[in-house]
Amino acid sequence: MRWRDYWKDKALFLIFEGCCMAVTCIFLRLTGYEKGNVILLLLFWTLLLLLWMCREYMERRKYFKKTAEILEKMDQRYLLGELMPPSWRLEDRIYQNMIRRSNKSVIEKIRKLEAEQQEYKEYIESWVHEIKAPITGISLLCENGRKEETGAPERFRQISMENAKLENYVDMVLYYARSEQVYKDYLIQSCHLQEMVYDVLERNRFLLIRNGIRAEVNCDEDVFTDKKWLGFIVNQIVLNSVKYKRENSPCISFLAQKTTDHTCLIIEDNGMGIQEKDLPRIFEKGFTGENGRNQKKSTGIGLYLCKKLCDQLGLEIEAQSKAGSYTKIILQFPQNNYISEVR
Amino acid sequence: MHIFVAEDEKTIRRELTILLENAMYQVTAPENFENIPDWITEASPDLILLDVNLPGMSGFDICTSLRQRENTCPVIFLTSRTDSMDELNGMLRGGDDYITKPYQAPILLARIAAVLKRTRGNTEKTSYSYENVRLDLLKCTISCDEKEVELTKNEMKILHLLFMHAGNYVARQDLIESLWDNQIFIDDNTLSVHVTRIREKLRELGRDNFIQTKRGMGYRI
Numbered sequence: 221m222r223w224r225d226y227w228k229d230k231a232l233f234l235i236f237e238g239c240c241m242a243v244t245c246i247f248l249r250l251t252g253y254e255k256g257n258v259i260l261l262l263l264f265w266t267l268l269l270l271l272w273m274c275r276e277y278m279e280r281r282k283y284f285k286k287t288a289e290i291l292e293k294m295d296q297r298y299l300l301g302e303l304m305p306p307s308w309r310l311e312d313r314i315y316q317n318m319i320r321r322s323n324k325s326v327i328e329k330i331r332k333l334e335a336e337q338q339e340y341k342e343y344i345e346s347w348v349h350e351i352k353a354p355i356t357g358i359s360l361l362c363e364n365g366r367k368e369e370t371g372a373p374e375r376f377r378q379i380s381m382e383n384a385k386l387e388n389y390v391d392m393v394l395y396y397a398r399s400e401q402v403y404k405d406y407l408i409q410s411c412h413l414q415e416m417v418y419d420v421l422e423r424n425r426f427l428l429i430r431n432g433i434r435a436e437v438n439c440d441e442d443v444f445t446d447k448k449w450l451g452f453i454v455n456q457i458v459l460n461s462v463k464y465k466r467e468n469s470p471c472i473s474f475l476a477q478k479t480t481d482h483t484c485l486i487i488e489d490n491g492m493g494i495q496e497k498d499l500p501r502i503f504e505k506g507f508t509g510e511n512g513r514n515q516k517k518s519t520g521i522g523l524y525l526c527k528k529l530c531d532q533l534g535l536e537i538e539a540q541s542k543a544g545s546y547t548k549i550i551l552q553f554p555q556n557n558y559i560s561e562v563r
Numbered sequence: 564m565h566i567f568v569a570e571d572e573k574t575i576r577r578e579l580t581i582l583l584e585n586a587m588y589q590v591t592a593p594e595n596f597e598n599i600p601d602w603i604t605e606a607s608p609d610l611i612l613l614d615v616n617l618p619g620m621s622g623f624d625i626c627t628s629l630r631q632r633e634n635t636c637p638v639i640f641l642t643s644r645t646d647s648m649d650e651l652n653g654m655l656r657g658g659d660d661y662i663t664k665p666y667q668a669p670i671l672l673a674r675i676a677a678v679l680k681r682t683r684g685n686t687e688k689t690s691y692s693y694e695n696v697r698l699d700l701l702k703c704t705i706s707c708d709e710k711e712v713e714l715t716k717n718e719m720k721i722l723h724l725l726f727m728h729a730g731n732y733v734a735r736q737d738l739i740e741s742l743w744d745n746q747i748f749i750d751d752n753t754l755s756v757h758v759t760r761i762r763e764k765l766r767e768l769g770r771d772n773f774i775q776t777k778r779g780m781g782y783r784i
Contacts, residue, residue, distance in 0.1 A: 352643040353572050356665040360578035363668035367585060387665050407651060418746050422670055425743050429736070435748030448663075469752065 348394040406446040413439040439476030443553040456522040461489035485551040494541040503527035567608035568592040600628045615642035630657040691726040707768040734781040
């Protein structure tokens with residue numbers, strides 16, 4: 221509350237007081253009061269008025285300053301109604317009551333939304349677990365069907381491939397739902413990169429073979445991280461490589477490099493690469509870029525999720541690329557020197 | 564080898580049984596889940612595949628109960644839950660491995676083999692011979708009469724597969740898939756290159772036509 225604003229606000233009252241003074245003076249003068257006495261009366265009146273108003277200004281300023289401070293310090297500002305400083309003024313009390321009631325309805329609404337969201341999230345998680353049973357069933361059926369003498373192995377391979385896609389989409393849903401609260405579901409342990417990569421390649425075996433992709437794995441290093449989450453991240457990167465592969469002899473290579481303070485996992489393909497102007501934005505949600513638009517099957521969620529999960533796990537993810545030549549995704553694992561020294 | 568499968572999902576149980584039987588294991592898969600621990604003790608299998616979400620008693624409890632009876636039979640948990648806490652729980656209850664659904668059949672078989680190998684020792688065949696040509700998996704060589712040639716890892720795996728199906732054609736696609744199962748991630752062209760190299764080595768041994776090609780089919784020894 222500023223001095224000037226306060227007086228502006230009181231303008232109407234001041235004009236009214238001025239009028240009162242004028243009318244009183246005229247009346248007193250007409251009833252024969254002396255001029256000097258009238259002036260004295262006026263001066264006294266004005267002084268009292270000013271004093272009163274200054275006092276009021278100070279008091280109001282203090283009250284609002286305190287309220288503003290509380291508001292500033294608050295985490296959830298919609299709880300202001302509960303914390304406003306007490307006041308003897310009727311007006312303040314009426315406003316406080318109204319704010320309190322308004323806040324209460326906001327809080328109720330938020331609680332309801334939170335509960336709904338939580339329920340939805342829990343449902344998604346249980347749904348994901350339920351759907352994994354039939355996916356496993358289909359996968360086993362295909363595996364057995366493929367080996368039958370009379371069967372049509374090619375058909376079963378195709379079903380298997382589609383099933384693997386399904387599995388990945390289901391996984392994406394699960395990780396999307398969980399990406400907000402990693403701390404609830406991770407197990408940091410020593411993870412052998414080579415094994416993790418083998419797992420991912422195994423998962424996409426049919427897809428990769430069908431696309432004639434060769435893979436080179438050279439990453440005999442251990443890192444401390446959550447195996448499952450990392451596997452999911454690497455899986456997305458591999459799927460992207462397959463999606464944007466080149467026509468003749470496509471290849472993906474996995475290379476691990478260890479330096480003094482971190483370990484890098486470099487995943488490089490010789491696919492169509494990423495346009496330079498698109499490169500800084502590939503980790504944004506919903507960004508599809510030139511490649512995505514040309515292929516029309518990009519959703520812009522895969523890499524966004526990768527980035528988000530990497531942030532949660534404390535990993536650095538970086539992309540380098542040259543259009544028409546290669547794409548290189550680098551995952552950087554911080555290395556705790558203390559742990560490695562103790563070991 | 565005898566494997567006990569405790570899985571309540573009908574389709575998965577049936578297919579898992581077929582898969583394991585195809586891989587030359589003997590399988591017991593009960594359809595009701597009362598007194599599973601007693602059942603297991605009676606069957607005394609070499610390995611147990613245990614679903615975590617079973618009706619009645621959970622897989623974790625079954626494992627605990629087995630360990631209390633001092634049954635040391637290796638246990639692999641199968642589950643569709645992917646919580647890390649579950650995995651930890653499984654290990655603490657005395658499980659030997661933990662596989663989440665949906666699992667790939669080759670991964671499952673590899674894990675089973677690994678657990679059995681760890682608990683029983685290695686019983687795999689280490690050398691093969693066919694028509695006087697001998698493949699030694701430990702020395703990584705192939706020999707005929709007195710002559711011997713060294714093989715690279717990839718060449719050895721290819722020959723291993725051909726020797727396992729000696730006399731029959733192995734389709735290129737199957738060959739590539741099996742190689743992927745053995746962590747050799749090659750494409751069609753690379754396979755041709757490797758086979759050509761193997762042929763050259765066989766020529767050194769004086770066995771020119773040991774590997775035959777049938778267009779559109781695959782290779783045979």
